[in-house]
Amino acid sequence: MLCETSKRTSRARPERQQVLHGDATVARPPSGHSEHETVDKRTGEIRQRRVDEDAGICIEGGGKQVYGNKFLSTAVRLAATPHSRVILALESIRHKSVKEDPDRESEGVALVAMVKRILKRARGTKAVTYDAALRGKHRAPLIAEGLVVFTPQHDGLTPQSLLRHKDGPCSHDLYVAEGRVCERRFIDGNETLYTPLPVEELECRDGKxxxxxxxxxxxxxxxxxxxxxxxVDETDEDRQVDPKTKKQRFNRTEHLRQVPPSTPAGRRLKGFRQDSESIHSRFDQAYPHERVPAYGARGALLIYLGYAWLNNSITRALNARHS
Ligand SMILES: [Zn+2]
Known part of the structure:
Protein backbone atom coordinates (compact mmCIF):
# COMPACT_ATOMS: atom_id res chain seq x y z
CA MET A 1 0.00 0.00 0.00
CA LEU A 2 1.05 3.60 -0.75
CA CYS A 3 3.72 2.30 -3.15
CA GLU A 4 4.27 3.31 -6.74
CA THR A 5 2.70 0.70 -9.00
CA SER A 6 3.17 0.02 -12.67
CA LYS A 7 -0.58 0.13 -13.28
CA ARG A 8 -1.54 3.13 -15.39
CA THR A 9 -4.47 5.04 -13.92
CA SER A 10 -5.83 8.53 -14.40
CA ARG A 11 -5.06 11.07 -11.67
CA ALA A 12 -8.74 11.36 -10.89
CA ARG A 13 -9.10 7.58 -10.34
CA PRO A 14 -6.15 6.44 -8.21
CA GLU A 15 -5.99 2.85 -7.01
CA ARG A 16 -7.65 2.18 -3.65
CA GLN A 17 -4.41 1.45 -1.84
CA GLN A 18 -2.91 4.79 -2.92
CA VAL A 19 -5.64 6.86 -1.28
CA LEU A 20 -5.47 8.05 2.33
CA HIS A 21 -8.79 8.44 4.08
CA GLY A 22 -9.24 10.44 7.25
CA ASP A 23 -11.79 11.72 9.72
CA ALA A 24 -12.08 13.33 13.13
CA THR A 25 -14.07 11.75 15.93
CA VAL A 26 -15.11 12.65 19.46
CA ALA A 27 -14.33 10.09 22.17
CA ARG A 28 -16.56 10.33 25.23
CA PRO A 29 -14.78 10.26 28.62
CA PRO A 30 -15.91 7.89 31.43
CA SER A 31 -17.83 10.71 33.10
CA GLY A 32 -20.16 13.12 31.36
CA HIS A 33 -19.95 15.63 34.21
CA SER A 34 -18.46 19.06 33.61
CA GLU A 35 -18.86 20.32 37.22
CA HIS A 36 -16.92 18.89 40.20
CA GLU A 37 -19.90 19.26 42.51
CA THR A 38 -23.53 18.58 41.74
CA VAL A 39 -26.51 19.42 43.94
CA ASP A 40 -29.62 17.26 43.87
CA LYS A 41 -32.38 19.87 43.47
CA ARG A 42 -34.92 17.72 45.34
CA THR A 43 -32.92 16.43 48.33
CA GLY A 44 -30.16 19.06 48.48
CA GLU A 45 -27.53 16.32 48.50
CA ILE A 46 -24.12 17.50 47.30
CA ARG A 47 -22.01 14.95 45.43
CA GLN A 48 -18.41 15.08 44.22
CA ARG A 49 -17.94 14.24 40.55
CA ARG A 50 -14.90 13.33 38.52
CA VAL A 51 -14.43 15.59 35.50
CA ASP A 52 -12.36 15.15 32.34
CA GLU A 53 -10.58 18.50 32.30
CA ASP A 54 -9.80 18.32 28.57
CA ALA A 55 -13.29 17.39 27.37
CA GLY A 56 -15.72 19.83 25.87
CA ILE A 57 -18.73 20.05 23.60
CA CYS A 58 -17.56 19.16 20.08
CA ILE A 59 -19.41 19.27 16.82
CA GLU A 60 -19.22 16.03 14.86
CA GLY A 61 -19.96 15.65 11.16
CA GLY A 62 -23.62 16.36 10.49
CA GLY A 63 -23.72 19.00 13.25
CA LYS A 64 -24.24 16.53 16.13
CA GLN A 65 -22.96 17.77 19.51
CA VAL A 66 -20.92 15.31 21.56
CA TYR A 67 -19.15 15.90 24.88
CA GLY A 68 -15.59 14.53 24.84
CA ASN A 69 -12.13 14.83 23.32
CA LYS A 70 -11.48 15.17 19.61
CA PHE A 71 -9.15 12.90 17.65
CA LEU A 72 -7.97 12.77 14.07
CA SER A 73 -7.02 9.59 12.25
CA THR A 74 -5.85 8.61 8.77
CA ALA A 75 -5.74 5.14 7.27
CA VAL A 76 -5.36 3.19 4.04
CA ARG A 77 -6.71 -0.14 2.84
CA LEU A 78 -6.77 -2.53 -0.10
CA ALA A 79 -9.68 -2.71 -2.52
CA ALA A 80 -12.20 -5.49 -1.85
CA THR A 81 -10.05 -7.13 0.84
CA PRO A 82 -11.53 -7.54 4.34
CA HIS A 83 -9.25 -6.81 7.31
CA SER A 84 -6.74 -4.92 5.16
CA ARG A 85 -7.01 -1.56 6.90
CA VAL A 86 -3.88 0.08 8.34
CA ILE A 87 -4.32 3.08 10.65
CA LEU A 88 -1.37 5.32 9.79
CA ALA A 89 -1.58 8.19 12.24
CA LEU A 90 -3.61 9.38 15.22
CA GLU A 91 -3.58 12.71 16.92
CA SER A 92 -5.40 14.58 19.63
CA ILE A 93 -6.67 17.86 18.20
CA ARG A 94 -8.00 21.18 19.53
CA HIS A 95 -11.72 21.60 20.00
CA LYS A 96 -11.64 24.71 22.19
CA SER A 97 -10.38 28.25 21.50
CA VAL A 98 -6.65 28.82 20.84
CA LYS A 99 -6.48 30.69 24.17
CA GLU A 100 -7.84 27.71 26.12
CA ASP A 101 -5.73 25.17 24.22
CA PRO A 102 -2.61 26.79 22.70
CA ASP A 103 -0.63 23.56 22.19
CA ARG A 104 -2.80 21.54 19.83
CA GLU A 105 -3.85 22.30 16.28
CA SER A 106 -7.31 22.58 14.80
CA GLU A 107 -8.66 19.76 12.62
CA GLY A 108 -7.73 21.12 9.17
CA VAL A 109 -4.23 22.32 10.15
CA ALA A 110 -3.49 19.04 11.98
CA LEU A 111 -4.60 16.98 8.98
CA VAL A 112 -2.36 18.92 6.56
CA ALA A 113 0.68 18.35 8.82
CA MET A 114 -0.22 14.66 9.28
CA VAL A 115 -0.59 14.00 5.53
CA LYS A 116 2.71 15.79 4.79
CA ARG A 117 4.49 13.56 7.33
CA ILE A 118 3.02 10.42 5.76
CA LEU A 119 3.86 11.62 2.24
CA LYS A 120 7.55 12.03 3.15
CA ARG A 121 7.68 8.32 4.03
CA ALA A 122 5.29 7.02 1.38
CA ARG A 123 5.84 8.79 -1.93
CA GLY A 124 3.34 6.50 -3.67
CA THR A 125 0.46 8.30 -1.94
CA LYS A 126 -1.72 9.74 -4.68
CA ALA A 127 -4.83 11.14 -3.03
CA VAL A 128 -6.55 12.08 0.20
CA THR A 129 -10.28 11.86 0.87
CA TYR A 130 -11.88 13.76 3.76
CA ASP A 131 -15.12 15.47 4.72
CA ALA A 132 -16.26 19.08 4.27
CA ALA A 133 -14.25 20.20 7.35
CA LEU A 134 -11.28 20.49 4.99
CA ARG A 135 -11.51 23.84 3.19
CA GLY A 136 -9.69 25.35 0.20
CA LYS A 137 -6.92 26.84 2.36
CA HIS A 138 -6.13 23.35 3.70
CA ARG A 139 -6.38 21.67 0.30
CA ALA A 140 -3.97 24.16 -1.36
CA PRO A 141 -0.72 23.05 0.38
CA LEU A 142 -1.53 19.34 -0.18
CA ILE A 143 -2.33 19.91 -3.86
CA ALA A 144 1.00 21.74 -4.18
CA GLU A 145 2.64 18.53 -2.89
CA GLY A 146 1.20 16.67 -5.88
CA LEU A 147 -1.82 15.07 -4.20
CA VAL A 148 -5.39 14.88 -5.40
CA VAL A 149 -7.48 16.11 -2.46
CA PHE A 150 -11.13 15.15 -2.45
CA THR A 151 -13.86 16.49 -0.15
CA PRO A 152 -17.55 17.17 -0.75
CA GLN A 153 -18.17 20.78 -1.72
CA HIS A 154 -19.00 23.17 1.11
CA ASP A 155 -22.56 24.55 1.15
CA GLY A 156 -23.27 28.17 0.41
CA LEU A 157 -20.56 28.95 -2.16
CA THR A 158 -21.68 31.37 -4.85
CA PRO A 159 -20.54 31.13 -8.52
CA GLN A 160 -17.27 32.98 -9.13
CA SER A 161 -16.31 34.80 -12.31
CA LEU A 162 -13.22 33.13 -13.82
CA LEU A 163 -12.47 34.58 -17.26
CA ARG A 164 -13.93 35.62 -20.60
CA HIS A 165 -12.67 33.39 -23.39
CA LYS A 166 -12.39 35.33 -26.64
CA ASP A 167 -11.60 33.61 -29.91
CA GLY A 168 -12.44 35.29 -33.23
CA PRO A 169 -16.13 36.19 -33.21
CA CYS A 170 -16.71 34.18 -30.02
CA SER A 171 -16.92 35.35 -26.44
CA HIS A 172 -17.64 32.85 -23.66
CA ASP A 173 -18.12 33.86 -20.01
CA LEU A 174 -16.58 31.20 -17.79
CA TYR A 175 -17.54 30.90 -14.13
CA VAL A 176 -16.74 28.44 -11.37
CA ALA A 177 -19.79 26.77 -9.84
CA GLU A 178 -20.25 23.44 -8.02
CA GLY A 179 -16.49 22.96 -8.03
CA ARG A 180 -15.96 23.14 -11.78
CA VAL A 181 -15.73 25.46 -14.77
CA CYS A 182 -19.11 26.41 -16.20
CA GLU A 183 -20.26 28.65 -18.99
CA ARG A 184 -22.69 31.36 -17.92
CA ARG A 185 -25.73 31.72 -20.10
CA PHE A 186 -28.82 33.88 -19.88
CA ILE A 187 -32.25 32.53 -20.64
CA ASP A 188 -35.16 34.85 -21.44
CA GLY A 189 -32.93 37.77 -20.59
CA ASN A 190 -33.16 37.34 -16.80
CA GLU A 191 -32.54 33.72 -15.72
CA THR A 192 -28.88 32.75 -15.32
CA LEU A 193 -27.73 29.24 -16.09
CA TYR A 194 -24.30 27.75 -15.36
CA THR A 195 -23.60 24.90 -17.76
CA PRO A 196 -20.76 22.61 -16.59
CA LEU A 197 -18.07 22.23 -19.26
CA PRO A 198 -16.69 18.74 -19.93
CA VAL A 199 -13.31 18.05 -18.28
CA GLU A 200 -11.31 15.94 -20.73
CA GLU A 201 -8.50 15.27 -18.29
CA LEU A 202 -6.97 16.21 -14.96
CA GLU A 203 -3.40 17.04 -15.96
CA CYS A 204 -0.47 17.25 -13.60
CA ARG A 205 2.91 18.91 -14.19
CA ASP A 206 5.89 19.57 -12.00
CA GLY A 207 6.26 23.30 -11.43
CA LYS A 208 9.25 25.16 -10.03
CA VAL A 232 -6.89 23.98 -10.38
CA ASP A 233 -4.05 24.47 -7.89
CA GLU A 234 -3.45 27.83 -6.21
CA THR A 235 -1.42 30.23 -8.39
CA ASP A 236 0.85 33.10 -7.31
CA GLU A 237 -1.68 35.58 -8.72
CA ASP A 238 -4.47 33.98 -6.66
CA ARG A 239 -2.50 34.65 -3.49
CA GLN A 240 -2.03 38.36 -4.18
CA VAL A 241 -4.15 40.72 -2.12
CA ASP A 242 -6.72 42.70 -4.05
CA PRO A 243 -6.21 46.38 -3.10
CA LYS A 244 -9.97 47.02 -3.36
CA THR A 245 -11.28 44.19 -1.18
CA LYS A 246 -8.09 43.67 0.92
CA LYS A 247 -8.65 39.95 0.46
CA GLN A 248 -6.83 37.24 -1.48
CA ARG A 249 -7.69 37.66 -5.18
CA PHE A 250 -9.12 34.21 -5.74
CA ASN A 251 -9.56 31.34 -3.31
CA ARG A 252 -9.16 28.92 -6.20
CA THR A 253 -8.84 25.66 -4.29
CA GLU A 254 -12.04 26.47 -2.37
CA HIS A 255 -14.13 26.95 -5.51
CA LEU A 256 -12.43 24.95 -8.25
CA ARG A 257 -11.89 21.28 -7.48
CA GLN A 258 -9.41 18.80 -8.99
CA VAL A 259 -12.15 16.18 -8.96
CA PRO A 260 -15.58 17.87 -8.96
CA PRO A 261 -17.77 16.23 -6.29
CA SER A 262 -20.76 15.56 -8.56
CA THR A 263 -18.83 13.35 -11.01
CA PRO A 264 -18.43 9.53 -11.02
CA ALA A 265 -14.74 9.91 -10.03
CA GLY A 266 -15.81 12.22 -7.18
CA ARG A 267 -18.46 9.80 -5.92
CA ARG A 268 -15.89 6.99 -6.03
CA LEU A 269 -13.43 8.97 -3.86
CA LYS A 270 -16.24 10.03 -1.51
CA GLY A 271 -17.08 6.35 -0.99
CA PHE A 272 -13.50 5.62 0.10
CA ARG A 273 -13.95 7.86 3.14
CA GLN A 274 -16.68 5.65 4.59
CA ASP A 275 -13.97 3.38 5.98
CA SER A 276 -12.99 6.16 8.44
CA GLU A 277 -16.50 6.19 9.89
CA SER A 278 -16.19 2.46 10.35
CA ILE A 279 -12.88 2.85 12.24
CA HIS A 280 -14.42 5.32 14.66
CA SER A 281 -17.66 3.46 15.28
CA ARG A 282 -15.72 0.23 15.93
CA PHE A 283 -13.53 2.18 18.36
CA ASP A 284 -16.60 3.56 20.19
CA GLN A 285 -18.21 0.13 20.38
CA ALA A 286 -15.05 -1.46 21.80
CA TYR A 287 -15.71 0.03 25.27
CA PRO A 288 -18.63 -0.25 27.72
CA HIS A 289 -21.27 2.46 27.22
CA GLU A 290 -19.19 3.71 24.27
CA ARG A 291 -16.94 5.63 26.68
CA VAL A 292 -13.14 5.55 26.54
CA PRO A 293 -11.82 4.21 29.87
CA ALA A 294 -9.39 7.09 30.51
CA TYR A 295 -9.55 10.68 31.73
CA GLY A 296 -7.90 13.46 29.74
CA ALA A 297 -6.99 13.76 26.07
CA ARG A 298 -3.58 12.14 26.53
CA GLY A 299 -5.02 9.13 28.32
CA ALA A 300 -7.70 8.68 25.68
CA LEU A 301 -5.09 8.98 22.91
CA LEU A 302 -3.09 6.19 24.54
CA ILE A 303 -6.19 3.95 24.54
CA TYR A 304 -6.77 4.87 20.91
CA LEU A 305 -3.17 3.99 19.97
CA GLY A 306 -3.73 0.57 21.52
CA TYR A 307 -6.84 0.12 19.39
CA ALA A 308 -4.87 1.11 16.25
CA TRP A 309 -2.08 -1.29 17.16
CA LEU A 310 -4.57 -4.14 17.48
CA ASN A 311 -6.27 -3.19 14.18
CA ASN A 312 -2.95 -3.10 12.33
CA SER A 313 -1.80 -6.37 13.89
CA ILE A 314 -4.95 -8.11 12.61
CA THR A 315 -4.26 -6.71 9.12
CA ARG A 316 -0.70 -7.94 9.27
CA ALA A 317 -1.63 -11.42 10.49
CA LEU A 318 -4.39 -11.97 7.94
CA ASN A 319 -2.55 -10.47 4.96
CA ALA A 320 0.88 -11.98 5.59
CA ARG A 321 0.75 -13.75 2.22
CA HIS A 322 0.79 -10.36 0.42
CA SER A 323 3.97 -9.14 2.07
ZN1 LIG B 1 -17.25 29.80 -29.37
Whole structure:
Protein backbone atom coordinates (compact mmCIF):
# COMPACT_ATOMS: atom_id res chain seq x y z
CA MET A 1 0.00 0.00 0.00
CA LEU A 2 1.05 3.60 -0.75
CA CYS A 3 3.72 2.30 -3.15
CA GLU A 4 4.27 3.31 -6.74
CA THR A 5 2.70 0.70 -9.00
CA SER A 6 3.17 0.02 -12.67
CA LYS A 7 -0.58 0.13 -13.28
CA ARG A 8 -1.54 3.13 -15.39
CA THR A 9 -4.47 5.04 -13.92
CA SER A 10 -5.83 8.53 -14.40
CA ARG A 11 -5.06 11.07 -11.67
CA ALA A 12 -8.74 11.36 -10.89
CA ARG A 13 -9.10 7.58 -10.34
CA PRO A 14 -6.15 6.44 -8.21
CA GLU A 15 -5.99 2.85 -7.01
CA ARG A 16 -7.65 2.18 -3.65
CA GLN A 17 -4.41 1.45 -1.84
CA GLN A 18 -2.91 4.79 -2.92
CA VAL A 19 -5.64 6.86 -1.28
CA LEU A 20 -5.47 8.05 2.33
CA HIS A 21 -8.79 8.44 4.08
CA GLY A 22 -9.24 10.44 7.25
CA ASP A 23 -11.79 11.72 9.72
CA ALA A 24 -12.08 13.33 13.13
CA THR A 25 -14.07 11.75 15.93
CA VAL A 26 -15.11 12.65 19.46
CA ALA A 27 -14.33 10.09 22.17
CA ARG A 28 -16.56 10.33 25.23
CA PRO A 29 -14.78 10.26 28.62
CA PRO A 30 -15.91 7.89 31.43
CA SER A 31 -17.83 10.71 33.10
CA GLY A 32 -20.16 13.12 31.36
CA HIS A 33 -19.95 15.63 34.21
CA SER A 34 -18.46 19.06 33.61
CA GLU A 35 -18.86 20.32 37.22
CA HIS A 36 -16.92 18.89 40.20
CA GLU A 37 -19.90 19.26 42.51
CA THR A 38 -23.53 18.58 41.74
CA VAL A 39 -26.51 19.42 43.94
CA ASP A 40 -29.62 17.26 43.87
CA LYS A 41 -32.38 19.87 43.47
CA ARG A 42 -34.92 17.72 45.34
CA THR A 43 -32.92 16.43 48.33
CA GLY A 44 -30.16 19.06 48.48
CA GLU A 45 -27.53 16.32 48.50
CA ILE A 46 -24.12 17.50 47.30
CA ARG A 47 -22.01 14.95 45.43
CA GLN A 48 -18.41 15.08 44.22
CA ARG A 49 -17.94 14.24 40.55
CA ARG A 50 -14.90 13.33 38.52
CA VAL A 51 -14.43 15.59 35.50
CA ASP A 52 -12.36 15.15 32.34
CA GLU A 53 -10.58 18.50 32.30
CA ASP A 54 -9.80 18.32 28.57
CA ALA A 55 -13.29 17.39 27.37
CA GLY A 56 -15.72 19.83 25.87
CA ILE A 57 -18.73 20.05 23.60
CA CYS A 58 -17.56 19.16 20.08
CA ILE A 59 -19.41 19.27 16.82
CA GLU A 60 -19.22 16.03 14.86
CA GLY A 61 -19.96 15.65 11.16
CA GLY A 62 -23.62 16.36 10.49
CA GLY A 63 -23.72 19.00 13.25
CA LYS A 64 -24.24 16.53 16.13
CA GLN A 65 -22.96 17.77 19.51
CA VAL A 66 -20.92 15.31 21.56
CA TYR A 67 -19.15 15.90 24.88
CA GLY A 68 -15.59 14.53 24.84
CA ASN A 69 -12.13 14.83 23.32
CA LYS A 70 -11.48 15.17 19.61
CA PHE A 71 -9.15 12.90 17.65
CA LEU A 72 -7.97 12.77 14.07
CA SER A 73 -7.02 9.59 12.25
CA THR A 74 -5.85 8.61 8.77
CA ALA A 75 -5.74 5.14 7.27
CA VAL A 76 -5.36 3.19 4.04
CA ARG A 77 -6.71 -0.14 2.84
CA LEU A 78 -6.77 -2.53 -0.10
CA ALA A 79 -9.68 -2.71 -2.52
CA ALA A 80 -12.20 -5.49 -1.85
CA THR A 81 -10.05 -7.13 0.84
CA PRO A 82 -11.53 -7.54 4.34
CA HIS A 83 -9.25 -6.81 7.31
CA SER A 84 -6.74 -4.92 5.16
CA ARG A 85 -7.01 -1.56 6.90
CA VAL A 86 -3.88 0.08 8.34
CA ILE A 87 -4.32 3.08 10.65
CA LEU A 88 -1.37 5.32 9.79
CA ALA A 89 -1.58 8.19 12.24
CA LEU A 90 -3.61 9.38 15.22
CA GLU A 91 -3.58 12.71 16.92
CA SER A 92 -5.40 14.58 19.63
CA ILE A 93 -6.67 17.86 18.20
CA ARG A 94 -8.00 21.18 19.53
CA HIS A 95 -11.72 21.60 20.00
CA LYS A 96 -11.64 24.71 22.19
CA SER A 97 -10.38 28.25 21.50
CA VAL A 98 -6.65 28.82 20.84
CA LYS A 99 -6.48 30.69 24.17
CA GLU A 100 -7.84 27.71 26.12
CA ASP A 101 -5.73 25.17 24.22
CA PRO A 102 -2.61 26.79 22.70
CA ASP A 103 -0.63 23.56 22.19
CA ARG A 104 -2.80 21.54 19.83
CA GLU A 105 -3.85 22.30 16.28
CA SER A 106 -7.31 22.58 14.80
CA GLU A 107 -8.66 19.76 12.62
CA GLY A 108 -7.73 21.12 9.17
CA VAL A 109 -4.23 22.32 10.15
CA ALA A 110 -3.49 19.04 11.98
CA LEU A 111 -4.60 16.98 8.98
CA VAL A 112 -2.36 18.92 6.56
CA ALA A 113 0.68 18.35 8.82
CA MET A 114 -0.22 14.66 9.28
CA VAL A 115 -0.59 14.00 5.53
CA LYS A 116 2.71 15.79 4.79
CA ARG A 117 4.49 13.56 7.33
CA ILE A 118 3.02 10.42 5.76
CA LEU A 119 3.86 11.62 2.24
CA LYS A 120 7.55 12.03 3.15
CA ARG A 121 7.68 8.32 4.03
CA ALA A 122 5.29 7.02 1.38
CA ARG A 123 5.84 8.79 -1.93
CA GLY A 124 3.34 6.50 -3.67
CA THR A 125 0.46 8.30 -1.94
CA LYS A 126 -1.72 9.74 -4.68
CA ALA A 127 -4.83 11.14 -3.03
CA VAL A 128 -6.55 12.08 0.20
CA THR A 129 -10.28 11.86 0.87
CA TYR A 130 -11.88 13.76 3.76
CA ASP A 131 -15.12 15.47 4.72
CA ALA A 132 -16.26 19.08 4.27
CA ALA A 133 -14.25 20.20 7.35
CA LEU A 134 -11.28 20.49 4.99
CA ARG A 135 -11.51 23.84 3.19
CA GLY A 136 -9.69 25.35 0.20
CA LYS A 137 -6.92 26.84 2.36
CA HIS A 138 -6.13 23.35 3.70
CA ARG A 139 -6.38 21.67 0.30
CA ALA A 140 -3.97 24.16 -1.36
CA PRO A 141 -0.72 23.05 0.38
CA LEU A 142 -1.53 19.34 -0.18
CA ILE A 143 -2.33 19.91 -3.86
CA ALA A 144 1.00 21.74 -4.18
CA GLU A 145 2.64 18.53 -2.89
CA GLY A 146 1.20 16.67 -5.88
CA LEU A 147 -1.82 15.07 -4.20
CA VAL A 148 -5.39 14.88 -5.40
CA VAL A 149 -7.48 16.11 -2.46
CA PHE A 150 -11.13 15.15 -2.45
CA THR A 151 -13.86 16.49 -0.15
CA PRO A 152 -17.55 17.17 -0.75
CA GLN A 153 -18.17 20.78 -1.72
CA HIS A 154 -19.00 23.17 1.11
CA ASP A 155 -22.56 24.55 1.15
CA GLY A 156 -23.27 28.17 0.41
CA LEU A 157 -20.56 28.95 -2.16
CA THR A 158 -21.68 31.37 -4.85
CA PRO A 159 -20.54 31.13 -8.52
CA GLN A 160 -17.27 32.98 -9.13
CA SER A 161 -16.31 34.80 -12.31
CA LEU A 162 -13.22 33.13 -13.82
CA LEU A 163 -12.47 34.58 -17.26
CA ARG A 164 -13.93 35.62 -20.60
CA HIS A 165 -12.67 33.39 -23.39
CA LYS A 166 -12.39 35.33 -26.64
CA ASP A 167 -11.60 33.61 -29.91
CA GLY A 168 -12.44 35.29 -33.23
CA PRO A 169 -16.13 36.19 -33.21
CA CYS A 170 -16.71 34.18 -30.02
CA SER A 171 -16.92 35.35 -26.44
CA HIS A 172 -17.64 32.85 -23.66
CA ASP A 173 -18.12 33.86 -20.01
CA LEU A 174 -16.58 31.20 -17.79
CA TYR A 175 -17.54 30.90 -14.13
CA VAL A 176 -16.74 28.44 -11.37
CA ALA A 177 -19.79 26.77 -9.84
CA GLU A 178 -20.25 23.44 -8.02
CA GLY A 179 -16.49 22.96 -8.03
CA ARG A 180 -15.96 23.14 -11.78
CA VAL A 181 -15.73 25.46 -14.77
CA CYS A 182 -19.11 26.41 -16.20
CA GLU A 183 -20.26 28.65 -18.99
CA ARG A 184 -22.69 31.36 -17.92
CA ARG A 185 -25.73 31.72 -20.10
CA PHE A 186 -28.82 33.88 -19.88
CA ILE A 187 -32.25 32.53 -20.64
CA ASP A 188 -35.16 34.85 -21.44
CA GLY A 189 -32.93 37.77 -20.59
CA ASN A 190 -33.16 37.34 -16.80
CA GLU A 191 -32.54 33.72 -15.72
CA THR A 192 -28.88 32.75 -15.32
CA LEU A 193 -27.73 29.24 -16.09
CA TYR A 194 -24.30 27.75 -15.36
CA THR A 195 -23.60 24.90 -17.76
CA PRO A 196 -20.76 22.61 -16.59
CA LEU A 197 -18.07 22.23 -19.26
CA PRO A 198 -16.69 18.74 -19.93
CA VAL A 199 -13.31 18.05 -18.28
CA GLU A 200 -11.31 15.94 -20.73
CA GLU A 201 -8.50 15.27 -18.29
CA LEU A 202 -6.97 16.21 -14.96
CA GLU A 203 -3.40 17.04 -15.96
CA CYS A 204 -0.47 17.25 -13.60
CA ARG A 205 2.91 18.91 -14.19
CA ASP A 206 5.89 19.57 -12.00
CA GLY A 207 6.26 23.30 -11.43
CA LYS A 208 9.25 25.16 -10.03
CA UNK A 209 8.35 24.81 -6.36
CA UNK A 210 5.14 22.84 -6.44
CA UNK A 211 3.04 20.51 -8.55
CA UNK A 212 0.52 22.12 -10.89
CA UNK A 213 -2.83 20.67 -11.80
CA UNK A 214 -4.95 21.62 -14.81
CA UNK A 215 -8.40 20.83 -16.10
CA UNK A 216 -8.32 20.35 -19.85
CA UNK A 217 -11.77 21.55 -20.81
CA UNK A 218 -13.69 22.03 -24.00
CA UNK A 219 -16.36 24.61 -24.76
CA UNK A 220 -18.86 23.08 -27.14
CA UNK A 221 -19.81 25.86 -29.57
CA UNK A 222 -21.39 26.03 -33.06
CA UNK A 223 -18.44 28.10 -34.37
CA UNK A 224 -15.68 25.74 -33.22
CA UNK A 225 -14.80 23.53 -30.28
CA UNK A 226 -12.60 25.59 -28.00
CA UNK A 227 -10.03 23.84 -25.86
CA UNK A 228 -8.29 25.39 -22.89
CA UNK A 229 -6.38 24.55 -19.74
CA UNK A 230 -7.45 25.92 -16.37
CA UNK A 231 -5.21 25.74 -13.31
CA VAL A 232 -6.89 23.98 -10.38
CA ASP A 233 -4.05 24.47 -7.89
CA GLU A 234 -3.45 27.83 -6.21
CA THR A 235 -1.42 30.23 -8.39
CA ASP A 236 0.85 33.10 -7.31
CA GLU A 237 -1.68 35.58 -8.72
CA ASP A 238 -4.47 33.98 -6.66
CA ARG A 239 -2.50 34.65 -3.49
CA GLN A 240 -2.03 38.36 -4.18
CA VAL A 241 -4.15 40.72 -2.12
CA ASP A 242 -6.72 42.70 -4.05
CA PRO A 243 -6.21 46.38 -3.10
CA LYS A 244 -9.97 47.02 -3.36
CA THR A 245 -11.28 44.19 -1.18
CA LYS A 246 -8.09 43.67 0.92
CA LYS A 247 -8.65 39.95 0.46
CA GLN A 248 -6.83 37.24 -1.48
CA ARG A 249 -7.69 37.66 -5.18
CA PHE A 250 -9.12 34.21 -5.74
CA ASN A 251 -9.56 31.34 -3.31
CA ARG A 252 -9.16 28.92 -6.20
CA THR A 253 -8.84 25.66 -4.29
CA GLU A 254 -12.04 26.47 -2.37
CA HIS A 255 -14.13 26.95 -5.51
CA LEU A 256 -12.43 24.95 -8.25
CA ARG A 257 -11.89 21.28 -7.48
CA GLN A 258 -9.41 18.80 -8.99
CA VAL A 259 -12.15 16.18 -8.96
CA PRO A 260 -15.58 17.87 -8.96
CA PRO A 261 -17.77 16.23 -6.29
CA SER A 262 -20.76 15.56 -8.56
CA THR A 263 -18.83 13.35 -11.01
CA PRO A 264 -18.43 9.53 -11.02
CA ALA A 265 -14.74 9.91 -10.03
CA GLY A 266 -15.81 12.22 -7.18
CA ARG A 267 -18.46 9.80 -5.92
CA ARG A 268 -15.89 6.99 -6.03
CA LEU A 269 -13.43 8.97 -3.86
CA LYS A 270 -16.24 10.03 -1.51
CA GLY A 271 -17.08 6.35 -0.99
CA PHE A 272 -13.50 5.62 0.10
CA ARG A 273 -13.95 7.86 3.14
CA GLN A 274 -16.68 5.65 4.59
CA ASP A 275 -13.97 3.38 5.98
CA SER A 276 -12.99 6.16 8.44
CA GLU A 277 -16.50 6.19 9.89
CA SER A 278 -16.19 2.46 10.35
CA ILE A 279 -12.88 2.85 12.24
CA HIS A 280 -14.42 5.32 14.66
CA SER A 281 -17.66 3.46 15.28
CA ARG A 282 -15.72 0.23 15.93
CA PHE A 283 -13.53 2.18 18.36
CA ASP A 284 -16.60 3.56 20.19
CA GLN A 285 -18.21 0.13 20.38
CA ALA A 286 -15.05 -1.46 21.80
CA TYR A 287 -15.71 0.03 25.27
CA PRO A 288 -18.63 -0.25 27.72
CA HIS A 289 -21.27 2.46 27.22
CA GLU A 290 -19.19 3.71 24.27
CA ARG A 291 -16.94 5.63 26.68
CA VAL A 292 -13.14 5.55 26.54
CA PRO A 293 -11.82 4.21 29.87
CA ALA A 294 -9.39 7.09 30.51
CA TYR A 295 -9.55 10.68 31.73
CA GLY A 296 -7.90 13.46 29.74
CA ALA A 297 -6.99 13.76 26.07
CA ARG A 298 -3.58 12.14 26.53
CA GLY A 299 -5.02 9.13 28.32
CA ALA A 300 -7.70 8.68 25.68
CA LEU A 301 -5.09 8.98 22.91
CA LEU A 302 -3.09 6.19 24.54
CA ILE A 303 -6.19 3.95 24.54
CA TYR A 304 -6.77 4.87 20.91
CA LEU A 305 -3.17 3.99 19.97
CA GLY A 306 -3.73 0.57 21.52
CA TYR A 307 -6.84 0.12 19.39
CA ALA A 308 -4.87 1.11 16.25
CA TRP A 309 -2.08 -1.29 17.16
CA LEU A 310 -4.57 -4.14 17.48
CA ASN A 311 -6.27 -3.19 14.18
CA ASN A 312 -2.95 -3.10 12.33
CA SER A 313 -1.80 -6.37 13.89
CA ILE A 314 -4.95 -8.11 12.61
CA THR A 315 -4.26 -6.71 9.12
CA ARG A 316 -0.70 -7.94 9.27
CA ALA A 317 -1.63 -11.42 10.49
CA LEU A 318 -4.39 -11.97 7.94
CA ASN A 319 -2.55 -10.47 4.96
CA ALA A 320 0.88 -11.98 5.59
CA ARG A 321 0.75 -13.75 2.22
CA HIS A 322 0.79 -10.36 0.42
CA SER A 323 3.97 -9.14 2.07
ZN1 LIG B 1 -17.25 29.80 -29.37
Missing amino acids: NSTRFYHRITIPCPTKTHQLRIR
